[in-house]
Amino acid sequence: xxxxxxxxxxxxxxxxxxxxxxxxxxxxxxxxxxxxxxxxxxxxxxxxxxxxxxxxxxxxxxxxxxxxxxxxxxxxxxxxxxxxxxxxxxxxxxxxxxxxxxxxxxxxxxxxxxxxxxxxxxxxxxxxxxxxxxxxxxxxxxxxx
Numbered sequence: 001x002x003x004x005x006x007x008x009x010x011x012x013x014x015x016x017x018x019x020x021x022x023x024x025x026x027x028x029x030x031x032x033x034x035x036x037x038x039x040x041x042x043x044x045x046x047x048x049x050x051x052x053x054x055x056x057x058x059x060x061x062x063x064x065x066x067x068x069x070x071x072x073x074x075x076x077x078x079x080x081x082x083x084x085x086x087x088x089x090x091x092x093x094x095x096x097x098x099x100x101x102x103x104x105x106x107x108x109x110x111x112x113x114x115x116x117x118x119x120x121x122x123x124x125x126x127x128x129x130x131x132x133x134x135x136x137x138x139x140x141x142x143x144x145x
Contacts, residue, residue, distance in 0.1 A: 006035045055085055062100065069100060 013021065013029045036042050055072045062069055072085040088096050 006030055060089055
């Protein structure tokens with residue numbers, strides 16, 4: 001069973017055991033479907049995932065912003081179809097500053113979206129500025145004068 005079939009079968013798991021699932025339930029589900037590859041492939045995959053976890057945990061203190069930032073950033077090289085990591089401490093100062101400013105801006109936007117989604121899942125209503133339910137998706141809201 002390949003990844004596409006496993007992902008498709010997760011819909012059944014959601015319907016049977018939802019709405020709240022744990023990682024352990026998903027792992028058990030995949031094991032029951034014999035969806036994990038051979039032990040050697042599974043171990044190699046687990047090693048990659050653990051290495052990625054450690055890479056995400058490496059941080060450094062930026063003196064300009066007075067904050068901690070992730071030091072290794074993962075990118076996929078489309079030509080080689082491989083993942084590689086860039087150490088932002090090795091970037092030129094101007095490029096690193098631009099990257100960190102973008103990161104701060106996007107992290108703030110993401111926090112706002114997460115709060116809104118948490119509120120929605122908790123049964124609270126979105127604030128008015130999150131959008132108009134009457135507008136079809138893709139159409140911008142026009143301010144009335």
